[in-house]
Amino acid sequence: MLDKPPxxxxxxxxxxxxxxxxxxxxxxxxxxxxxxxxxxxxxxxVYVNDEGDAVLVYEDDATGTGTGEFGVDVAEGxxxxxxxxxxxxxVSAAFDLWVDTDSVEGSTDVAVDRPDEIEEFSMDASxxxxxxxxxxxxxxxxxxxxxxxxxxxxxxxATTQGTIESSVDRFSxxxxxxxxxxxxxxxxxxxxxxxxxxxxxxxxxxVHDERALMPFEVDQWETETDAQExxxxxxxxxxxxxxxxxxxxxxxxxxxxAASGEQILDVDYTIEYEGLDExxxxxATELANDPEADLTQAEAEAFVDSVFxxxxxxxxxxxxxxxxxxxxxxxVDIGNMAPLTEQSVALMxxxxxxxxxxxxxxxxxxxxxxxxAEADLVQTSEWDGELKQDGPETMTFTATISSDADNxxxxxxxxxxxxxxxxxxxxxxxxxxxxxxxIELEFELEVGQDDLxxxxxxxxxxxxxxxxxxxDSELEFWEAFDDAGFEVAGLDVDATxxxxxVTAGAEFDDLDAFQEALEDxxxxxxxxxxxxxxxxxxxxTYLYVDGMVDSEPTEADVEAIELVDDETAIHLDAxxxxxxxxxxxxxxxFLGTDEDExxxxxxxxxxxxxxxxxxxxxxxxxxxxxxxxMQRRN
Numbered sequence: 001m002l003d004k005p006p007x008x009x010x011x012x013x014x015x016x017x018x019x020x021x022x023x024x025x026x027x028x029x030x031x032x033x034x035x036x037x038x039x040x041x042x043x044x045x046v047y048v049n050d051e052g053d054a055v056l057v058y059e060d061d062a063t064g065t066g067t068g069e070f071g072v073d074v075a076e077g078x079x080x081x082x083x084x085x086x087x088x089x090x091v092s093a094a095f096d097l098w099v100d101t102d103s104v105e106g107s108t109d110v111a112v113d114r115p116d117e118i119e120e121f122s123m124d125a126s127x128x129x130x131x132x133x134x135x136x137x138x139x140x141x142x143x144x145x146x147x148x149x150x151x152x153x154x155x156x157x158a159t160t161q162g163t164i165e166s167s168v169d170r171f172s173x174x175x176x177x178x179x180x181x182x183x184x185x186x187x188x189x190x191x192x193x194x195x196x197x198x199x200x201x202x203x204x205x206x207v208h209d210e211r212a213l214m215p216f217e218v219d220q221w222e223t224e225t226d227a228q229e230x231x232x233x234x235x236x237x238x239x240x241x242x243x244x245x246x247x248x249x250x251x252x253x254x255x256x257x258a259a260s261g262e263q264i265l266d267v268d269y270t271i272e273y274e275g276l277d278e279x280x281x282x283x284a285t286e287l288a289n290d291p292e293a294d295l296t297q298a299e300a301e302a303f304v305d306s307v308f309x310x311x312x313x314x315x316x317x318x319x320x321x322x323x324x325x326x327x328x329x330x331x332v333d334i335g336n337m338a339p340l341t342e343q344s345v346a347l348m349x350x351x352x353x354x355x356x357x358x359x360x361x362x363x364x365x366x367x368x369x370x371x372x373a374e375a376d377l378v379q380t381s382e383w384d385g386e387l388k389q390d391g392p393e394t395m396t397f398t399a400t401i402s403s404d405a406d407n408x409x410x411x412x413x414x415x416x417x418x419x420x421x422x423x424x425x426x427x428x429x430x431x432x433x434x435x436x437x438x439i440e441l442e443f444e445l446e447v448g449q450d451d452l453x454x455x456x457x458x459x460x461x462x463x464x465x466x467x468x469x470x471x472d473s474e475l476e477f478w479e480a481f482d483d484a485g486f487e488v489a490g491l492d493v494d495a496t497x498x499x500x501x502v503t504a505g506a507e508f509d510d511l512d513a514f515q516e517a518l519e520d521x522x523x524x525x526x527x528x529x530x531x532x533x534x535x536x537x538x539x540x541t542y543l544y545v546d547g548m549v550d551s552e553p554t555e556a557d558v559e560a561i562e563l564v565d566d567e568t569a570i571h572l573d574a575x576x577x578x579x580x581x582x583x584x585x586x587x588x589x590f591l592g593t594d595e596d597e598x599x600x601x602x603x604x605x606x607x608x609x610x611x612x613x614x615x616x617x618x619x620x621x622x623x624x625x626x627x628x629x630m631q632r633r634n
Contacts (some may be wrong), residue, residue, distance in 0.1 A: 071582025
C-alpha cells in the first residue's frame with residue numbers, strides 16, 4: 001500500500017481531509033509539528049532548482065499488494081486517490097458516494113454468498129420526504145430451512161396487522177395478532193376483554209375475565225358476593241388513592257370445575273370511576289415544588305389538567321389463549337391531546353437551563369405544533385406480517401410496512417410561514433433478492449438541503465468550540481475548510497473478479513486556506529503539491545515545495561532543512577518537471593468538473609437542479625477509505 005512521507009504529517013492531513021469531505025462526523029485530529037522530524041520523515045532524495053524550489057522524494061519497499069496513486073494539488077484545489085488491491089474472488093460489490101454543497105447521493109450494489117439456511121429472499125423498500133410528500137413502503141419475503149430446528153417445526157403460524165394514526169390532537173391505533181402451534185395442550189381457555197372510556201377524572205372500565213384460578217384465589221371468587229367484595233377492594237383502593245370513588249357492578253358470574261380439576265372463573269363487570277381528578281391540586285403542588293421542574297403553581301396546574309383532560313374514546317383490548325392458539329386485538333383512540341402536547345413543551349421550557357431556548361429548539365417545536373394543527377396533518381402507518389410453517393422443513397416470513405402523511409404539503413407551507421424550513425429532502429430505494437447461490441442487494445439514496453455541507457461544517461465547528469479539550473490549532477484547521485470553499489467530492493469503490501479499486505477525490509475553490517496548516521505539518525515548508533504512487537515493488541512519495549531555500553543554493557543550505565539530513569541525496573540545479581505529479585485533469589474528469597468556463601457559466605445560470613449521479617455509501621465504505629489512508633507508518 002502507499003506510504004506518504006512525511007509519513008506522520010501527511011497521514012494526519014489527508015485523513016482529516018477525506019474524512020470530512022466524505023461527510024463523516026468523526027474528528028480525525030490534527031498533528032502538532034514536532035521540534036525535529038522522526039527518522040522516517042527524512043527525505044531519501046531532494047531535488048532543488050536554481051530558484052530554491054524543491055522536490056523531496058521518499059522511496060520504500062512495498063509493504064502490501066496494493067498499487068495506485070494519491071495526490072494533493074494546492075493550486076488546482078484538488079485532492080485525489082486511486083488504490084487497487086487483491087481481494088477474495090467471491091466478493092462482488094460496487095459503491096459510490098457523491099457530495100456537493102447542497103446534496104449527498106450514492107448507490108451500492110453488492111452480491112454476497114447466500115447462506116445455506118436461506119432458500120428464498122426478496123426485499124423492496126422506498127421512502128420520500130420532500131416539501132410535497134412524506135411516504136415509506138417496504139416489503140419482505142423470506143423462506144428459510146428449519147430442518148434442524150425442532151422448536152420451529154412445532155410452530156404453525158403467527159400473524160399481526162394493524163394501523164397507527166396520529167395528529168396534533170388525536171392518537172389512534174388498532175390491530176390484531178394470532179399465534180398457532182401444533183403442541184398438544186390440555187389448558188382451559190383464558191380470555192380477557194377490557195374497555196376504558198371517559199375523561200376529566202370520570203371513567204368507565206368494562207371487563208370480561210375468563211381464567212383458571214389458583215387454589216388460594218377460589219375463596220375470593222366462589223360466589224358473586226365474594227367477587228363483588230374482591231373487586232371493590234381491588235378497584236376501590238385504587239380510586240381512594242387517587243381521591244375518587246369506584247362503583248362496581250357485576251353483570252355475570254360463574255365458577256365451574258374443569259375436567260382438569262381447575263376452577264374456571266367467568267366474570268363480567270363494570271367499574272365506574274368518579275372524581276379521580278380531585279387530586280389534581282395536590283399533584284400540581286408537588287410538581288410546582290419540584291426544584292428540577294421549576295414551575296409556578298399555575299403552570300403545574302395547567303400541565304396536570306391537560307393530563308386529566310385526555311379523552312379515551314375508548315381503549316379496547318381482547319386476548320384469548322386456548323393453549324394451542326393465542327389471538328387478540330386492540331383498538332385505542334385518545335383525543336384532546338393538543339393541550340398535553342403544548343403543556344409538555346412548556347414543561348420542557350421551564351426545566352431548560354437555557355440551551356434549548358438559545359438553539360431555537362423550543363421555538364421550532366411550537367411552530368411544528370401550530371403548523372400541524374393549522375394544516376390538519378394526519379400521519380398514518382400500517383403493517384401486515386405473517387410467519388408460517390410451509391412444510392416439514394421450511395418456514396416463510398412475509399411483511400409489509402407503509403406510512404403516509406395527509407396534508408403534508410400544507411404542513412410544510414405552514415412551517416415556512418412560521419420561519420421553519422424543512423431540514424432536508426430525502427429519497428431512497430432499496431431492492432434485494434436471491435439469484436442462484438447469491439443474494440444481490442441494491443440501494444440508492446439522495447439527501448438534499450441548501451448549504452448542506454456548510455451546515456454540517458458549522459455544526460462540527462460548534463461542537464469543537466464547545467469542547468474544552470479541543471485546542472486553537474484544531475479549530476483553525478477546521479475553519480480552513482470553510483475558507484477553502486468546498487465544491488464537490490466523490491468516492492467510487494468497485495470490487496469484482498478478485499480486485500478492488502477505490503477512487504476518491506475532492507475539489508475546493510482555494511486550498512491555499514490550508515497553507516498555514518500545511519506549513520505547520522511540514523516544518524515550515526510551503527508545500528504546493530503532494531504525489532504518491534505504489535507499484536508491486538516500491539512506494540514513492542514526492543513533496544513539491546516552493547522556495548524551500550534561497551536562490552542559487554548550496555548543499556549546506558539544503559542540509560539545513562529539517563526534512564533533510566546527511567543521508568539524503570541532494571541534487572542541485574535540478575529540473576523539477578522530471579518528477580511525476582498528480583494528473584489534475586483525471587481528477588477533474590472523475591469529479592465531473594472538467595467542463596470549460598462557458599459550460600460552468602451556463603450551468604450556474606440554469607441553476608441546474610440535476611444532481612450528481614450515484615448514491616451515498618454506508619459507514620463501512622467511509623471506514624474502508626479512512627483505513628486505506630491510515631495504513632501508514634507513524
